[in-house]
């Protein structure tokens with residue numbers, strides 16, 4: 001297989017650099033953008049001032065390291081494997097454990113689509129508490145914790161910028177449950193990242209096939225493309241064919257943590273018949289996916305039988321797939337949700353691979369009319385109960401949030417999440433701030449995402465222009481990611497993340513100096529900004545076609561400033 005339909009060379013003027021760890025033998029990847037000097041001619045004299053390079057948080061992984069030959073048939077380097085090689089709390093299994101995984105392995109008809117560079121899975125030794133949370137609580141700063149501390153600081157100490165983000169702060173936040181490092185021991189290709197309100201706001205992207213489209217190559221392309229543009233985590237929400245094999249390809253080639261919603265595949269295994277779903281099938285699916293390396297599971301365990309009736313009052317009922325499936329199951333069986341009744345069992349499984357749980361918002365509002373209603377907040381309270389159970393098992397927790405919420409109702413979501421869920425990181429889908437713009441829902445939702453992130457939401461889940469309309473393609477993934485980078489960064493600035501403004505200031509200076517190339521190279525989407533400038537540019541570099549030479553305010557302003565220089 002090959003991915004040759006995406007261009008991974010569109011960050012000109014930039015190179016991959018690595019910052020060494022001080023506690024552990026680790027190398028933290030960043031992207032360094034080199035800038036041209038500022039040149040001024042004052043009273044006939046040519047003055048040249050160097051501009052310091054800007055270090056950028058980089059999620060693109062080995063794909064942008066020219067010294068690494070990536071081949072999706074082999075998968076990415078398994079860097080994190082060596083970090084845990086010495087640990088005596090982990091064991092290598094002889095093969096995979098899940099019944100389903102074994103059946104797929106034995107099925108020769110799948111040979112043509114199988115990822116062949118397989119590795120035996122690892123697991124916690126019996127009784128060992130191995131999660132990042134367990135280790136943090138023991139006072140241990142893991143390589144992952146040091147990695148994210150360095151990564152968050154973007155090498156800004158070189159500029160003299162002080163930061164409170166230290167490996168010890170990371171450890172404290174993980175131990176307290178206020179932050180999560182999704183890092184399944186079976187996904188050593190993933191570069192550690194942290195989700196928590198004291199850290200940079202992160203964005204998740206969703207990809208995956210559906211019954212009506214997409215092959216493995218296309219999904220791997222979307223995954224790599226999402227990381228390339230800045231996605232911090234990736235959810236494989238496949239519901240179509242060959243989910244198991246597609247996921248193996250994605251994980252082996254994905255440099256960021258991968259999340260899934262296991263009930264989607266469980267439902268696929270019973271041919272879409274909700275009535276036939278069982279705890280046993282679900283459990284086997286958890287083990288199957290945990291051994292492949294999924295870093296976090298969305299689990300809709302807060303959807304209760306008693307809440308099913310409340311949806312009658314809504315305009316759009318349940319819009320969460322997982323929520324609708326589990327609600328239907330509780331009603332058909334007239335029993336409590338098995339994800340709720342088996343939650344302790346689920347935590348035991350997750351803890352042995354360090355899979356984080358993302359408590360799904362099965363009752364999230366799917367329209368402005370339904371925002372902040374009773375069923376939504378009743379579920380949030382249940383998620384709070386489940387958070388405490390998960391933490392008792394040292395399972396790291398995220399809380400999923402809405403959905404569709406008008407701006408004046410966003411604050412209440414954040415406040416209630418904080419009070420109900422014990423400060424576990426919040427992870428929201430948008431929220432979309434109006435229902436009237438299908439085709440532009442990356443924007444309706446980024447407005448809400450920026451606000452809720454500013455209020456403290458730790459990760460925002462992107463929405464693409466295809467929301468409510470179709471399965472997103474590569475161009476939608478790019479537009480969704482860039483739109484959400486904007487929302488996340490706007491929140492980082494407002495929250496005062498140390499050094500967040502360095503890139504803005506460098507951009508603005510480049511703009512004022514008419515250093516166009518630097519302006520493009522510093523931008524979130526260099527290719528697009530360059531294209532817009534170049535296609536209308538008229539020869540002189542000291543203005544653009546927006547105002548023209550005599551009305552270029554920056555040019556006039558500069559000549560005023562330069563003439564004042566004594």
Ligand SMILES: C[C@H]1O[C@@H](n2cnc3c(N)ncnc32)[C@H](O)[C@@H]1O
Pocket residue numbers: 206207208209210237238239429462463464467471472
């Ligand atoms: C919960 C959210 O997940 C997204 N979603 C669901 N399935 C997919 C998919 N295959 N690809 C991309 N996004 C998806 C939609 O944006 C939905 O609103």
Ligand SMILES: Cc1ncc(COP(=O)(O)O)c(N)n1
Pocket residue numbers: 261298319320321322323360361362400401427428429461
């Ligand atoms: C932020 C976010 N992203 C994805 C999902 C999963 O989808 P669903 O709840 O529709 O199964 C979710 N619940 N919340």
Ligand code: SF4
Pocket residue numbers: 319467468469
């Ligand atoms: S996005 Fe499409 S398939 Fe999904 S719930 Fe809405 S209408 Fe149904």
Ligand SMILES: [Zn+2]
Pocket residue numbers: 319366404468
């Ligand atoms: Zn919607």
